[in-house]
Amino acid sequence: MTGQTSLSPAEVNFILHWADDKYIMGHEIASQTRFYGPDLEENLALGSLAQDDLGHARLLYGLLAESDLEIDKLVYLRSPGEYRNSLLAATQEPDNWAFWVIKGLLFAQAELVRCQAINALFSREPAQNSDKAQWLYISNIIIQDDAIHLEHWQQWLEVLGRQPEGHARLQAALERLLPLGREFFHARTWNDLAGELKIPAPESGLLLEEWNNRLAALLKPLFFNVSSLYAVNGNNWAAQYCGREGRHTPELVRMLEEDHALYQSYPEAALGSV
């Protein structure tokens, strides 16, 4: 499942954002299994959701690499500042299950909006050339899997949202995470890609609006306040980072450094060692 390297810089950048989001999200979700989730069933579910994300990441890195060894190098030999994942994928809050429910919900919805935009973008291209066909296969696989992830987190939203404490914790997580949509749908990424392919860009503002509207439709009936969706400068904490430009949280930098140190100590023990 490895691909061609005749990609333009904008295409490489676009795929890196996508792949790094999936890789970091899978990593973060998997990290929660060591706390055994809220219960055993959820622990198994987390393992499956993380495996889906990591599988998607592997396919996407495969678009940039000629071999499995090169995929390993992309994952393990880039410095943290070369990662392009969003803050939404990276952000974490141990011991707060409501936070993970909101993070999962927002990420799955963002992923669906991104993949549907990709499908719309390439269906406009006159010739469905074979390298874009691979993008479309992967994006359709992700749409199928992330629709189920979204449903999973929606169910948790209903379960936790029934009690006052759960509702309050979910609301607090929403206020922290909803403003991260702007960074996820980073305007330049889409403009550069479309510019290079000489096709009209989907306005990243429209993608953000689509994400906002879908989330509002899920959240409002459960009596959540979604005004922070539309807050322009409402998040001082997030303003110091921009994952798309390689400015990451200290937690993510530490995690990547640990990961890389392990690989460099045992390079032969990597996943794609053939």
Add this chain to the structure above:
Amino acid sequence: MVVLTENEVRQLLTEVEDPELPINIIDLGIVEKVEFSDTGRVTVKLIPTFVGCASLEVIRLRAVEQLHRHGLAGVRVVWNLAAKWHPDMITPQGRAHLAEYGVVPSYLGQESKNVAGNSPCPYCGSNRVETQASYGAALCRVVYFCQSCRNSFEGLKCPGSHSNQLAYLKRERH
């Protein structure tokens, strides 16, 4: 160079076992195509079940090794991401092997063309089966509970299967 027919290649692939279940990849239904180029080079196209399955590379390498051992030096084995796997693609023989092991094909939220009734119990054959958990010990599993013989067993699901997630939390507690 060894020249084999498609059927002979498929026959060789019946000796490639799935690493997680007692079933070979032909019975599992994941061998989509065996193609021959003008120069006689063989390409085997496999259908992935879940792309996050930790066994994908193991399966591919096992297939490559098996065909190398039988003289197909230049063989390529690739995953066809455009193809979709479905439990109906498991052969009757494959179904029987899985049932002995306590695993049944699962049709969570989907229609089956071949099988009447959804995932009957592999131990007693009862249809009084409920989904205990939508996720199991591997990415492709769902856990069922048989109301008749009160055994748990696993279903083998395909990507895109929807189910009543978290049903166990929403059920009335006794």
